[in-house]
Amino acid sequence: MADGAIDIRRVARTLSLVENRRPESQAVLRDAYAMARHIPVVGVTGPPGAGKSTLLDRLALHWAEKGEKLAVIAVDPSSPFTGGAVLGDRFRMDRASAHPRVFVRSLASRGHVGGLSRAVQDVVTVVASLGFDRVIVETVGSGQADVEVATLADCVVVVSVPGLGDQLQAAKAGILEIGDVYAVNKRDLPGADTVAGHLEANLDLIYPGSPGVNQPDGNQVHDAMRANASVQRRHGGAGSKESFWRPRVLRVSASSGADVQTLSDAVDEFLAWQRATGREEERRAERFRSHILRLAAGRLMAQSLPEGASASLPILAEAVTQGAMTPDEAAERLLAALLAAWQDRPRC
Ligand SMILES: Nc1nc2c(ncn2[C@@H]2O[C@H](COP(=O)(O)OP(=O)(O)OP(=O)(O)O)[C@@H](O)[C@H]2O)c(=O)[nH]1
Ligand SMILES: [Mg+2]
Structure with missing residues (x-):
């Protein structure tokens, strides 16, 4: 342009x-x-x-x-x-x-x-x-x-x-x-x-600190900030050697x-x-x-599962209904079935 x-x-x-x-x-x-x-x-x-x-x-x-x-x-x-x-x-x-x-x-x-x-x-x-x-x-x-x-x-x-x-x-x-x-x-x-x-x-x-860029200060330790991983990743951590943003x-x-x-x-x-x-x-x-x-994950939800995996889905759902498995365990099994089905797939 x-x-x-x-x-x-x-x-x-x-x-x-x-x-x-x-x-x-x-x-x-x-x-x-x-x-x-x-x-x-x-x-x-x-x-x-x-x-x-x-x-x-x-x-x-x-x-x-x-x-x-x-x-x-x-x-x-x-x-x-x-x-x-x-x-x-x-x-x-x-x-x-x-x-x-x-x-x-x-x-x-x-x-x-x-x-x-x-x-x-x-x-x-x-x-x-x-x-x-x-x-x-x-x-x-x-x-x-x-x-x-x-x-x-x-x-x-x-x-x-x-x-x-x-x-x-x-x-x-x-x-x-x-x-x-x-x-x-x-x-x-x-x-x-x-x-x-x-x-x-x-x-x-x-x-801690004041609004804007704060210079590093080894003495500034702030547990709440340290506990908040997302904030710390984006804005830096007080008490480290780097500046941080408030x-x-x-x-x-x-x-x-x-x-x-x-x-x-x-x-x-x-x-x-x-x-x-x-x-x-x-x-x-x-x-x-x-x-x-x-x-x-969106593709996984939208696409029909390969045969091996789709066959196991109702079985897993039944197992959760019966109290034989937690949804987490069922999801893990489904992923394992999915990986197995994909490995068997002819490669292009
Ligand atoms: N008193 C006052 N009114 C304001 C100010 N800024 C915006 N408005 C009024 O607030 C109303 C909404 O303003 P918009 O800019 O459309 O607000 P918006 O957040 O984009 O609204 P949506 O996109 O519908 O969520 C309008 O009638 C504006 O004139 C301000 O600083 N003071
Ligand atoms: Mg608007």
């Missing part, structure tokens, strides 16, 4: 090739995965109506005005398949989408064989490979969607808002494990300080644009730290490990 405007037709053509799973799409995908390796993906998640799209609009415009080319992928787990042609109401991005360096695409989950994460992972990678400097993904936080955006992004921004039950939001299962940066939006409304306070208090239970909590107002610059700086600060410490590579390797496993 030459400098300047985005070749929208080329992007759309490549995307439809991949989304429709045309035979040539695997070759396109292989190139895309190679080329997209260093393009940062920023995920934005949070409850419905939190202001994610308004915030993304501001962030995209901010980065575009600094000269970046941006792709925004809005994932809607609830809407019917739109084919990407129609932007749903959820993704009003009036300012940014008019900018020549911003490409906006909505992606609905229904109609995607193999689930949302498979489609989004491929779409994000293909888009990233087409000459963008950064990809931003919006998903509505609904448990699974939170987690999915967390697994495919290099930096996750969790958006909270006042008025939804402060305690509940902060304590929401898993939310404190996925965020790299927390944005409390609608700071113009009463209660934003309380939400930010609750978030900080909850982060205190997991992280997520920043920022109050912003997407509608007025207040403090969006601070938020974008926090995202870039995190991405720079993550790259400099080698954690970006680790995070991506982990992402593909779990993605491959999900794909393999």
Whole structure:
């Protein structure tokens, strides 16, 4: 892509090739995965109506005005398949989408064989490979969607808002494990300080130190952080010889644009730290490990089992019903039968 405007037709053509799973799409995908390796993906998640799209609009415009080319992928787990042609109401991005360096695409989950994460992972990678400097993904936080955006992004921004039950939001299962940066939006409304306070208090239970990059301090030992393997893998461990990251909590107002610059700086600060410490590579390797496993498991579920294994399934189910075997033991037996059936298969 030459400098300047985005070749929208080329992007759309490549995307439809991949989304429709045309035979040539695997070759396109292989190139895309190679080329997209260093393009940062920023995920934005949070409850419905939190202001994610308004915030993304501001962030995209901010980065575009600094000269970046941006792709925004809005994932809607609830809407019917739109084919990407129609932007749903959820993704009003009036300012940014008019900018020549911003490409906006909505992606609905229904109609995607193999689930949302498979489609989004491929779409994000293909888009990233087409000459963008950064990809931003919006998903509505609904448990699974939170987690999915967390697994495919290099930096996750969790958006909270006042008025939804402060305690509940902060304590929401898993939310404190996925965020790299927390944005409390609608700071113009009463209660934003309380939400930010609750978030900080909850982060205190997991992280020592101060928000942002913390230099190594041999004396800092924090059992909660050490106990949380996922947090430690992503953000480093206090007490080690390396620096560690404590997520920043920022109050912003997407509608007025207040403090969006601070938020974008926090995202870039995190991405720079993550790259400099080698954690970006680790995070991506982990992402593909779990993605491959999900794909393999999905195929296992979707395909008819080879004869030897399919014959054993009802027998195993009966054994579990009779109390002769636990489901875990049955699954292990099934895997053994599957491997045996595959080993007997003629090779190509
Ligand atoms: N008061 C106030 N309202 C805001 C702010 N940011 C967004 N809103 C409003 O909140 C509503 C929802 O904004 P969206 O950006 O569509 O929120 P969203 O999180 O993308 O919504 P979904 O995609 O439907 O989950 C809109 O009416 C916005 O104008 C803010 O900073 N302050
Ligand atoms: Mg939205």
